[in-house]
Amino acid sequence: MSAPHVLIAGAGHAGGRVAQALRAAGFTGRVTMVGEESHAPYERPALSKELLLGRKTVGEIMLEPREFWRDEQQVAAVNGRIAAVGADRVARLDSGETIAFDILVVAAGGHARKLTVVGGDLPEVRTLRSIDDCLALRGALAEGRRLLVIGGGVIGMEAASSAAALGMHVTVLETGPRIMARCLPPEGSRWLQALHEERGVRVETGVAVEAIRRADGVLSAQASRAGQALQFDADLVLAAVGITPATAFLAGSGVALDNGVLTDARCRNPAAPWCYAVGDIANSFNPLYGRHVRQETWRNAENQARAVAASIMGSGEAYEEMPWMWTDQHERNIQVVGIYTPGDLVVSRIAPGEQGGVLLWLHEGKVAGGMLVDCGRERKQLEILARRQAEVEPATLSDTAISLKELARA
């Protein structure tokens, strides 16, 4: 049988890396990569940080120069949107073009969720997922203007930090009781909120936005907290309320979907064995946790791409990624290892406000993760402890006379 034709749906970070990894592993079949953005594959972290601040250029965030995809990688890069995939393994593009394939790698990431409230579709209400979003937002940021960020997750807080650095008056509205609650423990959220407030960012939690109105060029968000009506005025709104996995084109394909594309530990769809998924869209069985985990992180896009390529090449190895992400806010580097589950016991080894802050958490008595502030050098040791689900007494964890390296060796 001749080598299969691989179709990569989505030419973002993970899609680009899959194409590269397949070629690096000696894959001899055809590789076609279809992407709806006009840009070659790129890395997104700088969109809310260096690119937004003008400290990096678009060229600097590309995985490779555009020519690379045509020459070195022998990848047929197609600019377009896949509208549908059939169980007969034919993809149909918006343009009407069809592409028959043997193996599909879904690397379509997610689309920024829009605000569904009245006024959520006003042109001054922006989202931040792509280079185009970032450049448009950057053009509207200016010293003295008021930015209202809706959503206190990672992207919202990073954008708030960048806008404040540019001299803007920034307010963040978060519906939940605390910021970055999906990845930080309450102690971490409290410290981070205080840091933002110190730098002039107003953070309001427990606030539900009900409508956005525009009058005389001024936007106002009508909101409420515990039944009390509130109003926040701004010149610009950033909706940072998460992403929706971009699975619409897979309806009717026979691919099993649930919070993204389901995969087993080899990144393969259980209902359609010709389909793999990678990156933000992949809800993959993770043997470390004994359940499906969907990660929205840079490292997952990198590593899962290699795992998908290996799996296509016949490797039987499971992909067991320990979640890790970083964020830069107000010149502080924050790294989070593992998953925080409400109720985990949080141990403060070094308070986050101190030099080299380390918070660790125990899930049922076992190290499950941690938050590192300006001390990324501790990450490897922390990952060893979390992978091993090390049982360490809280008093030992908080004792700075014992290094994490020693604990990881024990």
Ligand SMILES: Cc1cc2nc3c(=O)[nH]c(=O)nc-3n(C[C@H](O)[C@H](O)[C@H](O)COP(=O)(O)OP(=O)(O)OC[C@H]3O[C@@H](n4cnc5c(N)ncnc54)[C@H](O)[C@@H]3O)c2cc1C
């Ligand atoms: C602003 C921002 C800041 C971030 N900062 C960090 C950070 O500091 N640290 C960290 O760990 N992670 C960060 N991330 C997360 C990280 O960038 C993502 O996890 C990573 O980009 C996921 O890669 P992906 O290839 O799965 O998705 P993407 O990079 O989004 O690529 C998916 C591509 O598929 C395209 N597509 C979708 N549907 C179709 C279709 N039907 N047809 C054709 N093409 C389609 C999309 O347009 C997109 O180009 C950040 C993300 C953003 C948006």
